[in-house]
Amino acid sequence: MGLLALKNKKITRRSKEDKVFDIINVFLVAIILILVVYPLYFIVIASFSDPNMIYDGKVWLLPKELTFEGYERIFQDNKIWLGYKNSIVYTVVGTIVNVSFTLMAAYALSRKDLYGRNVIMFLFLMTMFFSGGLIPTYLVVKNLGLLNTMWALILPKAVAVWNVIVAKTFFETSIPNELLEAAKMDGCSDAKFFWKIVLPLSKPIVAVMVLFYAVGHWNSYFDALIYLNNENLYPLQLILRNILIQNEASTMMISDLDSLAAKQRVSELIKYGVIIVASIPLLIVYPFVQKYFVKGVMIGGIKG
Amino acid sequence: MARKANHVIDSPIQSKKRIKLKKILSNYQLYLFLLPALIYFIVFHYVPMYGVLIAFKDFVATKGIMGSPWVGFKHFERFFDSYQFWTLIKNTLGLSVTQLIVGFPLPIFLALMLNQIRSEKYKRFVQTVVYAPHFISVVVLAGMIYVFFSNNGLINNLILIFGGDPISFMAKTEWFKPLYIASGVWQETGWAAIIYLAALAGVSPELHEAAVMDGANKWQRIFHVDIPAIMPTAVILLILSVGNIMNIGFEKAYLLQTPMNQPAAEIIPTYVYKMGLQQAQYSFAAAVGLFNSVINLILLIAVNKFAKKLSGTGLW
Known part of the structure; x- marks a missing residue:
């Protein structure tokens, strides 16, 4: 009893300096939180505010002189919606290719009875540390006749080595060998075992793979920049680049305005708006799927 | 028989x-x-690794890789002798080394801080928020930089409030690096902290209890329990980042280039892109790219060896 009291006393005495530590820590973390959130929040309020108010530095916490003109013009613009449609197609088809190639390869490599698995794994891993580079890869894509097709965005990125490692680690640790032996006794083939037993047991890793690859496709612009020059094939990110950085695509959207000042005003508004419009799909799903991303990093991390 | x-x-x-x-x-x-x-x-x-042979040839598309004539190290020599060579090296290394020095420790600090938060709810909320920028596309990130740092953007408004003079950030060579690095920190620090948080979660609570019994305060527990626990992870990640030091995020650099900040913003990968794909000097650009990859590989091997000697952890 006395010992316990002593112990308690010790803890309360010590916790005074620890308490100061905690308060400062919570406060610093709150500042970090604001630094991360505020730029995002500002984009949202700026997309609804009169650009003159932004220029004059009057928009800080709430939108000023509410306007929807930016969004109206964005919604009327065909290019953006075409880009949206293209991005959705590339993301869906690309992710299907990515996930099926990756999971099949990862499962095969996770099987200890696969003759030559180390050699093949080594072949895969090598590509992480040395690559032919941009130009030779471009020439391969060109020689295969993939330029100006959607496959130029999908096939050269079909498998990410890192994701193979993540999926392989998952299969190795979570599919018990006894299951395979039992299935083999019943005359189950490898393909059937993978499809009927492994995949249903691996839903988390399938989710991780789908998310990693899908975000990659949705966000990429560079492959489209080098492999496509047909504007009708442009994904959303490339159109965004033209609007946000080249300041060009918006000329179509504001052609009815006369004065330069009005043009500049609305094109600012459009910039804030397209950032929101382009990020909305991710913003909607992000809170629900965040834990899968984290899981993916952790599985990869254990191995690394 | x-x-x-x-x-x-x-x-x-x-x-x-x-x-x-x-x-x-x-x-x-x-x-x-x-x-x-x-x-x-x-x-x-x-096949591209084989295709890199064009770096030693004068590549003519109609003759193919095999048919094009060998020229030895001509393209390399041209690159080494070009007036841009040292600028490119300086820009590339300067950007990536600064990024490493600034960007590498921050996720560790963040993870240690988050790990000390007692309210699970607050902690989870902060984590969800700080991971989010990782999913913003590089185009949107660059677009945000352009609107925030434009002449009458958010940042210049802040400067005006504090009585300073507005700066044309995107036109100044000296601002390219800070913008590049800071935006990277903003976008990736939270995400990079995940792996350290996982390592910290794996620390046995008994270790902390024992430290408390011995009278260790929070600082001491961070230094003597938490930091040793994440050391192996940190070493591996450090090797990987040093091994990738020449593979600097080229997509962002390219987007942040303006005609005015070009002298500071041109790095080897953007140079390869411009020479190779915009000017169709395939062989020359392939040579520059190969030079980059080889330096990278050498660095990776060297760092791995060094780390193994120093701490016993390595990639292979």
Whole structure:
């Protein structure tokens, strides 16, 4: 009893300096939180505010002189919606290719009875540390006749080595060998075992793979920049680049305005708006799927 | 009799071969599983490695890689002698080394801080928020930089409030690096902290309890329990980032380039893109790219060796 009291006393005495530590820590973390959130929040309020108010530095916490003109013009613009449609197609088809190639390869490599698995794994891993580079890869894509097709965005990125490692680690640790032996006794083939037993047991890793690859496709612009020059094939990110950085695509959207000042005003508004419009799909799903991303990093991390 | 003996000697080898063959055949479906990925790596990674030979040739598209004439190190020499060589090296290394020095420790600090938060709810909320920028596309990130740092953007408004003079950030060579690094920190620090948080979660609570019993305060526990626990992870990640030091995020640099900040913003990968794909000097650009990859590989091997000697952890 006395010992316990002593112990308690010790803890309360010590916790005074620890308490100061905690308060400062919570406060610093709150500042970090604001630094991360505020730029995002500002984009949202700026997309609804009169650009003159932004220029004059009057928009800080709430939108000023509410306007929807930016969004109206964005919604009327065909290019953006075409880009949206293209991005959705590339993301869906690309992710299907990515996930099926990756999971099949990862499962095969996770099987200890696969003759030559180390050699093949080594072949895969090598590509992480040395690559032919941009130009030779471009020439391969060109020689295969993939330029100006959607496959130029999908096939050269079909498998990410890192994701193979993540999926392989998952299969190795979570599919018990006894299951395979039992299935083999019943005359189950490898393909059937993978499809009927492994995949249903691996839903988390399938989710991780789908998310990693899908975000990659949705966000990429560079492959489209080098492999496509047909504007009708442009994904959303490339159109965004033209609007946000080249300041060009918006000329179509504001052609009815006369004065330069009005043009500049609305094109600012459009910039804030397209950032929101382009990020909305991710913003909607992000809170629900965040834990899968984290899981993916952790599985990869254990191995690394 | 003799024949029989022969047979007996022969058979273990033969049967070993047969077993191997049988093993391969019985797993043929697994090899089919591997086939798409294998073809992918050969076509899009190993064929380009062969294609890098054009760096030593004068590549003519109609003659193909084999048919084009050898020129030895001509393209390399041209690159080394060009007036841009040292600028490119300086810009590339300057950007990536600064990024490493600034960007590497911050996720560790963040993870240590988050790990000390007692309210699970607050902690989870902060984590969800700080991971989010990782999913913003590089185009949107660059677009945000342009609108925030434009002449009458958010940042210049802040400067005005505090009585300073507005700065044209995107037109100044000296601002390219800070903008590049800071935006990277903003976007990736939270995400990079995940792996350290996982390592910290793996620390046995008994270790902390024992430290408390010995009278250690929070600082001491961070230094003597938490930091040693994440050391191996940190070393591996450090090796990987040093090994990638020349593979600097080229997509962002390219987007942040303006005609005015070009002298500071041109790095080897953007130079390769412009020379190779915009000006179609395939061989020259391939040579520059190869130079970059080789330096990278050497760095990776060297750092791995060094880390192994120092801490016993390495990639291989």
